[in-house]
Amino acid sequence: MAPVLVLTAHPDLRLSRVNRALLDAARELAARAGGALEVRDLYALYPDYLIDVAAEQAAAERARLIVWQHPIHWYSMPPLMKLWVDEVLALGWAYGAGRDGRPARALAGRDLWLVASTGGPESAYSPRGYNRYFFDAFLPPYEQTAALCGLRFLPPLVLHGALAASREGVEAHSRAYAERLERYPDWPELAELEECPACDMPPGDRPAAAAALREAA
Amino acid sequence: MSAVAPWLSGSLVFLGAAVIAVPLSRALGLGAIIGYLAAGLVIGPFGLGLVRDPETILHFAELGVVLMLFLVGLELEPRRLWALRRPIFGWGSAQVIGCAAVLVCAAWALGVPWKLALVAALGLALSSTAIALQVMDERNMMATSAGQAGFAILLFQDVAAIPILALIPLLGGVERPDDGSTWIEAARAIGVVLAIVLGGRLLLRPLFRWIARSNTPEIFTAASLLLVVGTAALMQAAGLSMALGAFLAGVLLAESEYRRELETDVEPFKGLLLGLFFIAVGMSVDFDALLRQPLLVLGLLIAFLAIKGVVLWGLARAIGLPWQERPVFALLLAQGGEFAFVVFQAAAGARVLDAETTSLLIGAVALSMLLTPLLLVALDRWVLPRYAQVERSDMPLLEEPQDAPIIIAGFGRYGQIVGRMLYANGLKATVLEHDAEQIDFLRRFDFSVYYGDATRLDLLRKAGAASAKVLVIAIDDVDKSLKVADMAREHFPQLTVVARARNVTHWYALRDRGVRHVERETLDASLMTARSVLEAMGWQPHRARTLALHFRRHSLEQLERAWPHHKDEAKLVSMARAGRQQLEELFAQERAAREARRREGWGE
Secondary structure, eight states, X not given: OOOEEEEEOOSOGGGOSHHHHHHHHHHHHHHHXXXXXXXXXXXXXXXXXXXXXXXXXXXXXXXXXXXXXXXXXXXXXXXXXXXXXXXXXXXXXXXXXXTTSSBOOTTTTOEEEEEEEOSSOGGGSSTTSTTOSOGGGGOHHHHHHHHHTTOEEOOOEEEOOGGGOOHHHHHHHHHHHHHHHHHTTOOGGGGGOOOOOOXXXXXXXXXXXXXXXXXXX | OTTSOHHHHHHHHHHHHHHHHHHHHHHTTSOHHHHHHHXXXXXXXXXXXXXXXXXXXXXXXXXXXXXXXXXXXHHOOHHHHHHTHIIIIIIHHHHHHHHHHHHHHHHHHTTOXXXXXXXXXXXXXXXOHHHHHHHHHHTTOTTSHHHHHHHHHHHHHHXXXXXXXXXXXXXXXXXXXXXXXXXXXXXXHHHHHHHHHHHIIIIIHHHHHHHHHTTOHHHHHHHHHHHHHHHHHHHHHTTSOHHHHHHHHXXXXXXXXXXXXXXXXXXXXXXXXXXXXHHHHHHHSOHHHHHHOHHHHHHHHHHHHXXXXXXXXXXXXXXXOOTTTHHHHHHHHHXXXXXXXXXXXXXXXXXXXXXXXXXXXXXXXXXXXXXXXXXXXXXXXIIHHHHHHSOOTTSOBOOSOOOOSEEXXXXXXXXXXXXXXXXXXXXXXXXXXXXXXXXXXXXXXXXXXXXXXXXXXXXXXXXXXXXXXXXXXXXXXXXXXXXXXXXXXXXXXXXXXXXXXXXXXXXXXXXXXXXXXXXXXXHHHHHHHHHHHHHHTTOOHHHHHHXXXXXHHHHXXXXXXXXXXXXXXXXXXXXXXXXXXXXXXXXXXXXHHHHHHHHTTTTO
């Protein structure tokens, strides 16, 4: 199994069925996989929203596939996941120019996989539904975040209608998820996937003098 | 020694005696006053004979007593006294008058002349403020009702000493010619007091203001001493007690803006001179008289301790002190004190007591002061444990075995917050508390608390420790807390122990015992305060919060790192220093990083 990092973010796992099932499936796989699969439950690790950036960066560097598993809240990710993005994907480490002036691409070449769940059914995500847009319309922020860091954005695995999902449906979904994790990078669709688009920031966009010091915290 | 001037050799002897005797007596747990007395005994005419003439020293050293009473007057806070008037004047006078009355009756019944009996009783009724306060502080009694009652009574005694001292010259007294001069004397006395009071109110503050403006600190000190000496001289000329005059002067300045400065200036003189006074008292003790009549002295000692003890016990019941606290209260206040020396000396000076009686009385009081630490130890060893074992019938005892998943040991401020949080979330906990007063208090708020000592294994078992999941140790007493942790580890290993640490040493000790969840009781509160200070200085609240959390994390890491070495003090010190430096660097780096981000516009 290739090294995989699963980042789970659910504000209250007690209320979750789908995300909890996915988390359990990942954990069970991690137990079997030796050190190849690491599962980090952000809300459990950082209840006080004090992210250990160094530890997170190290974990991300160890993996080839980074999984973001969370429920879609307000067409986006839960707050602690966003905090992770803000603090861990730091200027001078994940993007921009490093101390020496050369491009900083700590995560370049890796893959990012979004595993999400939505409350409403798929039909709501359409121009005629109450979400007014297809679900794809809410993906550009994720895609572009990945692109700027040199990560390839894999086709997301989304379960719509999580609130109404049946038990068998959830179980089947979890099984499929675990199986994909295990098979990575042996996924058929990866062969046809485009390379990560090159997003080079022109040097003038971020002053060179401010080439960031790695977040000391 | 003839080449040495007498004042030089005298000072040498006194200072040397004090410097040797006092630390020794403190190390033995006997307190400084015993040390001074012993020093006096040794160097006086009955000891080594290094000082031949204690009388002159005594008169000089009385200045120490006068200064002490000046400070008592100065530190009197009339408003506070008024607020506490019931305990202070009510119980205080009950104690002094009660003890004195019983002692007078006992003495009179034994055929002692009434003046002698009265003076002796008044002197013996007073307790040792210094020793009692110190012991109460050590035993953490100030928060208990016994401590507060004791404190109020001692405060009253400070004030009561004045009328007693004022009474003595009137009791004694040379034969007066039977003409109108007694009225003249009385008028003169009243006149002097009035002069001091009025003159004081009108002149003192402007006078001190003028002196303060001269900006010479030593003149301020000189002025304060001049004030005390002056009033003392005036009062003595009028045949009144010097101490009363000094007390009045102190009270007149108590509410002035110079009070703090006066206290600081006069305090060192008072300390030294009072020490000299006690040395002089020790010197004047006729040790031979004591040795000649040991039984009398012992009898006196036992009698007055017993009588006072009984009266104080009765008083404790009347005040309503919990029965566990009564023995210590009675014992602490029963002993005789330094005021007794002052009273007896004054009485000897006024010829109310003869030298031999004075020595006997002083001997008895000194012995009582010596005996008190021993009696306290005996109390702790034999009496109080028995009190702890006797279950009060009105306390909620743990009768049936409990099965709640959480046990909370200790339900003071700390435990209560834990308990309330759990109850509010529907979790059940069995609560054990050992302070009867606390339980009485809690029951009024409908908490279900059981009375018991959590360090007892059978009690823990009954509380369900064998099947519970979590044991919260919220006890503030460090030794008890560690004992409970030990027992949990040994007998109930399945329990998750969550403990409160009073300080870092306690933290290490708990971690040593395998407790993983240990919280320092003041850490988070202090950090919140620090955050408020940062915000008050204009820092962004969220920034302050993040810094505080970083500090907290760093502090915890430091603690974990130092833990294996916590028995090695040198290592701890160097680690602490390194840790502080590291924290500064950490914060400096963060500031630099923030600067960098701000400059690049991230902060938009």
